[in-house]
Amino acid sequence: MDSLITAAAYALTAGDPLGALNRVALRDDAPALALRGIAMAQLGDLDRAKALLRSAARAFGPKEAVARARCVVAEAEIALASRDLGWPAKALDTARATLEAHGDQVNAAYARYLEARRLLLIGCLDEAEHALAELDPAPFPPALRTAHELVVAGIAIRRLRTKTARAALARAEHAAHHAGIPALTAEVECASLVLNTPAARLMARGEERLLLLEEVEALLASKALVVDACRHVVRDAHTVVSLARRPVLFALARLLGEAWPGDVPRGTLIAQAFRTKFANESHRARLRVEVGRLRTELGTLADVLATKRGFKLVPHSAGEVVVLARPIEEKHAAVLALLDDGETWSSSALALALGASQRTVQRALDSLAAEGKVQSFGRGRARRWMTPPVPGFTTTLLLPGPLPGN
CATH class of the missing domain: 1.10.10.10 (Winged helix-like DNA-binding domain superfamily/Winged helix DNA-binding domain)
Structure with missing residues (x-):
C-alpha cells in the first residue's frame, strides 16, 4: 500500500474525509475507490458512496478477499445510515466470517455491531444482545468501543434499564473523547438526550x-x-x-x-x-x-x-x-417516532421496523404528508421520508421492542 493510500486511511480514521479526498480524489484504483466511498459516506453523499464502494469491490482481484469483505461491511454501514434495512444480512455475515478467518478482528467486530444496530432498529432486542454477547470491546480502538456502548445503551433504553443505559453512555462518551471524532461525540450526546427529556x-x-x-x-x-x-x-x-x-x-x-x-x-x-x-x-x-x-x-x-x-x-x-x-398523542405516532431520528427512511424500511405492511405505512405517510408533518425526497424506489424532531420530547416508548415483563 502506497503512502497516499495510508495517509488517506489515517485521515478517515480520524474523521477527516476532506483530508482523505485531497490524497485520493483523482485515483481510480481499487483501494482509492474504497477510501473515496468511505469519505463520501462521511460527508453524507450516500448514493455516491455506495456506487464507489461497489466499484471498489469489483476492482479488487479474486485473491483480495479481505478487501472485498471490507467493502461489503462499509456498504452495509451506508445502508444502515440510509435506513435501507432490507439489505441482505447474509452478505454481511459472510464478509464478517471472511474477516475473522483472515485475522481482521476489528472489522469483523464492526460488522457484528452493524448487524446488532440493525436488529435494534427493528426491535429484535434478544437477537441484538446475542450478537453483542460474543464480543469483548476492551481490546478494540476507541471508535469501536464507542459503537459497542451505543448499542448496549440502545438495548437498555428500549428495555427501560436506565442505570445500565447511563453507565453505557458514560463509557461511550469516554471512548468517543479518546477517539477524537466530532461526529462520534455528537452521536453520543444525541443518544444521551433520550434519558433527559420527557418520555x-x-x-x-x-x-x-x-x-x-x-x-x-x-x-x-x-x-x-x-x-x-x-x-x-x-x-x-x-x-x-x-x-x-x-x-x-x-x-x-x-x-x-x-x-x-x-x-x-x-x-x-x-x-x-x-x-x-x-x-x-x-x-x-x-x-x-x-x-x-x-x-x-x-x-x-x-x-x-x-x-x-x-x-x-x-x-x-x-x-x-x-x-x-405518550407525551404527544398522534394517530400515526409509531411512524413519527421512527422518523424522529432525523434520518431519511424508505417506506419499506418503516414497514420492516414496525412489523406492518408497506401499503399501510404508505397510507400513514400520505396522511402525515397532507398534514405537513413529514416530507419526502426522490421518486420510486429512491423515495425517502423524514421529519424534523419534535423539540423537547423523546419517543422511545413508541419504538419497537417490549417493556420489561412482556
Whole structure:
C-alpha cells in the first residue's frame, strides 16, 4: 500500500474525509475507490458512496478477499445510515466470517455491531444482545468501543434499564473523547438526550404530568396498576396483560383508569369506545358484553364493577391506578417516532421496523404528508421520508421492542 493510500486511511480514521479526498480524489484504483466511498459516506453523499464502494469491490482481484469483505461491511454501514434495512444480512455475515478467518478482528467486530444496530432498529432486542454477547470491546480502538456502548445503551433504553443505559453512555462518551471524532461525540450526546427529556405522560386522579424514562421505570416497578397506552397493556409489577389486539377493550380500560377511583357513565364509555354519538339498546348490550370480556382479561389484576351510572375499575392488590400515555398523542405516532431520528427512511424500511405492511405505512405517510408533518425526497424506489424532531420530547416508548415483563 502506497503512502497516499495510508495517509488517506489515517485521515478517515480520524474523521477527516476532506483530508482523505485531497490524497485520493483523482485515483481510480481499487483501494482509492474504497477510501473515496468511505469519505463520501462521511460527508453524507450516500448514493455516491455506495456506487464507489461497489466499484471498489469489483476492482479488487479474486485473491483480495479481505478487501472485498471490507467493502461489503462499509456498504452495509451506508445502508444502515440510509435506513435501507432490507439489505441482505447474509452478505454481511459472510464478509464478517471472511474477516475473522483472515485475522481482521476489528472489522469483523464492526460488522457484528452493524448487524446488532440493525436488529435494534427493528426491535429484535434478544437477537441484538446475542450478537453483542460474543464480543469483548476492551481490546478494540476507541471508535469501536464507542459503537459497542451505543448499542448496549440502545438495548437498555428500549428495555427501560436506565442505570445500565447511563453507565453505557458514560463509557461511550469516554471512548468517543479518546477517539477524537466530532461526529462520534455528537452521536453520543444525541443518544444521551433520550434519558433527559420527557418520555411519557402520567394521568392519575384527574391530573397529568410528564415523566422521564427513569420515572417510567420506577412507575412500572411500583405497586400501582398501570394502564399503559404506549404499549396497550395493563400491568402491575409482576403481571402484564396485553390488549394490543383488543382495541375496544383497551379503550374501555383506559377510560376506567383515567376516571379511577371514580366511575365512568355508560354513555361516555359507549361514545368513546365505540366511536358513536348516539347510543341505543344494542350499544348498551354490546357494552355489557365488552365489559364482561374486559373483566375476564383483567381477572388477575382487577375487577370491573357496575355502578348506578356506569362502571369502575377496582384493583385487587394495587394501591393506585394510573394511565401512562405518550407525551404527544398522534394517530400515526409509531411512524413519527421512527422518523424522529432525523434520518431519511424508505417506506419499506418503516414497514420492516414496525412489523406492518408497506401499503399501510404508505397510507400513514400520505396522511402525515397532507398534514405537513413529514416530507419526502426522490421518486420510486429512491423515495425517502423524514421529519424534523419534535423539540423537547423523546419517543422511545413508541419504538419497537417490549417493556420489561412482556
